[in-house]
Amino acid sequence: MRITHRSGRALHLSYCTNVHPAEDLPGIVTQLDAFARPVRERLGADVLGLGLWLAAPAAAELAADPRARRRLRAELDARGLEVVTLNGFPYAAFQAPVVKHAVYHPDWTTEARLKYTLDLARVLDDLLPDDAVRGSISTLPLAWRDPWQPEQRDAAARNLERLAAGLTPFPRVRVGFEPEPGCIVETTTQATDLLQAVDTDRLGICLDLAHLACAWEEPAEALQRLENAGIPVVKVQVSAALEVTDPVVAGGVLRQYAEPRFLHQTRSASGPAADDLDQALAAGLPGPWRIHFHVPLHVAPAPPLTSTTPVLEAALRNLMAADEPWCDHLDVETYTWDVLPAGRRPAGPAELADGIAGELAYTRDLLEKLS
Structure with a gap:
């Protein structure tokens, strides 16, 4: 969906398809019919934006075959769907029974991560609507925090230089590194320290709002910090995290969210941290x-x-408050529908489409109010 900011600039609102398990091209097209088109119809939108997730094998297949890219573009057009942003954080198997730390591999010290991201750039360049000013790709914030020795740091720095150079044929495409709890870049402060030397014409930050909250960062201060460092926000992931005032009182309910698929890093306002919810519960963090x-x-x-x-x-509010919006790519990213506590997860495709449409309607209404 597109929303017009008061500046006249188009805001692209989408939902991220990493909530769906398909990883090959036929499966991706099938899920367009099962979910994306029904979501568009529920919202009454002429065109629905997708934050498309392509696993590495599918990205490589598309990058190697211009005809396959044209076919995918035609499949999207036929269903009233458009793509201005890709999620390049999970490499593969994001809806496997257990993901946890595997989502951080391969990281930015590796050739595989560089190739995957440049494959995505080639694909996105052909999927972008003709009137889109730019496209964006979100990626992991370098690596999980351990190990991170000088040799890993230097390898990542070399790959970021190669990434910027590799994006030259795709002038409309930018890549955003997504700060996340537990990673080398967890906060906007770390982002300004570790990313200020990159080519900011092509590289910047993907600001995930659940991650920002888990870091206990104030949005206005975080955005000002990035602006002062000259690091652009190339994409915003519109997301919300769980919060609890008294984890002892809420322990029974919290345990329903301690599930085996994804990592649920837990941060206390006073500083103590755990890498997963079950660890936080066992440690009794304040x-x-x-x-x-x-x-x-x-x-x-x-x-x-x-x-x-x-x-x-x-x-x-802060992103939309200026005469020009800080960012025009906003992607709703709730990938956890299938692991919500029993009674809160969708019973089937129709209920999942209802939930995604509800999230997009909430975000659309908020952006229209702020714009």
Whole structure:
């Protein structure tokens, strides 16, 4: 969907398809019919934006075959769908039974990560609507924090230089590194320290609003920090994390969210941290907590849990407040629908489409109010 900012600039609102498991091209086209087109119809939108996730094998296949890229573009057009942004963080198997730390591999010290991202750039360059000013690709914030020795740092720095050079044939495409709890770049402060030497014409930040909240960062301060460092926000992932004031009182409800597929980094306002929710519960970290569990934007969690939607809303207010918006790519990324507690997860494709449409409607209405 497109929303017009008061500046006249188009804001591209999409939902991220990493919520779906398909990893080959026939499966991706099938899920367009199962989910994306129904979501568009529920919203009454002429065109729906997708934050498309392509696993590495599918990206490589498309990058090697211009005809395949044209076919995918035609499949999107036929269903009233458009793509201005790709999610290049998960490399493959993102909806496997257990993901956890595997999502951070291969990292930016490797040739595989560089090739995957440049494959995505080639694909996106052909998928972009003709009138789109730019395209964006989100990627992981270099690596998980351990190991990170001088040799890893130097290898990553070389690959970022090669990435910027490799993007030269695709002048409309930018790549955003996505700060995430537990990674080398976890906060905007670390982003300004570690990314200020990159080519900011082509590289910048993907600001995930759940991650921002889990770092207990204030949106206005974080955005000002990035602006002062000259690091652009090339993409915003509109997401919300779990929050709990008293984890002891909420322990029974919290345990329903300690599931085996994804890593749920937990951060206390006073500083203590755990790399997963079950570890935080066992350690008895002092509250309040924010937990890296992306929850639906438009539905409150079961009491006494809440979500970080106030941080999301504050961030969007700041992003839209200037005469020109800070960023025009906004991708709703709730990939955890299938691991929500029993009774809160969708019963089938129709209910998942309902949930995604509800999140997009919530975000659309908020952006229209702020624009």
